[in-house]
Amino acid sequence: GAGVSQSPSNKVTEKGKDVELRCDPISGHTALYWYRQSLGQGLEFLIYFQGNSAPDKSGLPSDRFSAERTGGSVSTLTIQRTQQEDSAVYLCASSFVSAGGEGYTFGSGTRLTVV
Amino acid sequence: GNSVTQMEGPVTLSEEAFLTINCTYTATGYPSLFWYVQYPGEGLQLLLKATKADDKGSNKGFEATYRKETTSFHLEKGSVQVSDSAVYFCALFKAAGNKLTFGGGTRVLVKP
Numbered sequence: 001g002a003g004v005s006q007s008p009s010n011k012v013t014e015k016g017k018d019v020e021l022r023c024d025p026i027s028g029h030t031a032l033y034w035y036r037q038s039l040g041q042g043l044e045f046l047i048y049f050q051g052n053s054a055p056d057k058s059g060l061p062s063d064r065f066s067a068e069r070t071g072g073s074v075s076t077l078t079i080q081r082t083q084q085e086d087s088a089v090y091l092c093a094s095s096f097v098s099a100g101g102e103g104y105t106f107g108s109g110t111r112l113t114v115v
Numbered sequence: 116g117n118s119v120t121q122m123e124g125p126v127t128l129s130e131e132a133f134l135t136i137n138c139t140y141t142a143t144g145y146p147s148l149f150w151y152v153q154y155p156g157e158g159l160q161l162l163l164k165a166t167k168a169d170d171k172g173s174n175k176g177f178e179a180t181y182r183k184e185t186t187s188f189h190l191e192k193g194s195v196q197v198s199d200s201a202v203y204f205c206a207l208f209k210a211a212g213n214k215l216t217f218g219g220g221t222r223v224l225v226k227p
Contacts, residue, residue, distance in 0.1 A: 004158070033214060042219030043159075043204060050213065091159070101149050101208025101215045106158035 002026075004107035006092050012113045013082055021077040021110045025094030029105070032075050033095075034067060037109065038088040046090075049075065050097055082114045117142040119218035121205045127224045128195055136190040136221045138179075138205035146207040148172075148181050148188040149215065153202040162190075162203070195225045 005024040013019050025032050034046040045059035049069040060066070064082075069075040079086055090110045095103040121138040128134060140146065150162040150172070163172035168183035179190045188205060205218040 031213070035217070037220075043206075043217035045214055045216065048214050056212075056214070093159075097213065100210070101147050101206065102161050102164050104159075104161070104215060106160070108156075108158045 004092055004094055004105050006090075006107035006110050008110060009108065010111045010113075012115060015084060015114055016081055018078065018080045019082055019112065021079075021090050021112070023075045023077070023092030023094075023107060025073065025075070025092070026105055027073075029094035029096055030072070031095045031097045032069055033093045033104070034075070034077050035091045035093065036088045037091055041088075043091070046077070079112075082112075084114045087112055087114045117146070117207055117209060117212070117216045119205050119207055119216055121203075121218035121221055123219065124202075124222040125224055126221060127226065130197060130225055130227050131194045132225075134190075134192045134195045134199070134223065136203055136205075136223070138188045138190065138218060140186050140188065140205075140207050142186075142207055142209060142216075144209070145183070146209045148179070149206045149208065150177070150179055150188070150190050151204040151206055151217070153204065153220075155201070159204065195223075197225050197227055199223060200225045 032049040036044045048056040064080045067077045093104040093106045118141045147166045149164045151159045152162045153159045163174040165172040165181035171180045177192045206215045
């Protein structure tokens, strides 16, 4: 597609349930990033995938969070046993790794609400 | 570690007013600096960038100068429009980590 696609756009879940968020990056982009945008907290880095290299998971807030990227394309962010503090907008971005900080294309995000 | 601090909003202005959003950073070496903008209902998009000290990035009437001595990258626009209403994010990039580090974002509301 022409842009980064994220689904669902909105998700309401009950506390304690697991959720999966999906990101379809731009075709050919080798780098994929997940960020979390919480009210008043700005954009928090979660995880970064680059080709076949081991992902940079340094931003994942707890072991309830995990992500995978299959075939170097689609990525899924999974949150297990969701808590109310997980409520946020989850943003995905992709880029050519050589583009540096200017080459990010962001999706419109998934708004997660944990009730 | 790397970090970016920007002024909290919301900032409310009248059309044609002067806008400044302060941004300072903490990082070793010489990161690249960026301003990203998020218009209502849209994804983040790059507004402008500067890759070395004293560089000035500019786009759509916005400007920001990379000041190494003050570790700052303040965003300015001389005459804002209603269409500039958005959330603005300052960010830095270092090749070693290959990821953007963002500030907290500043919401700007321009009233007619």
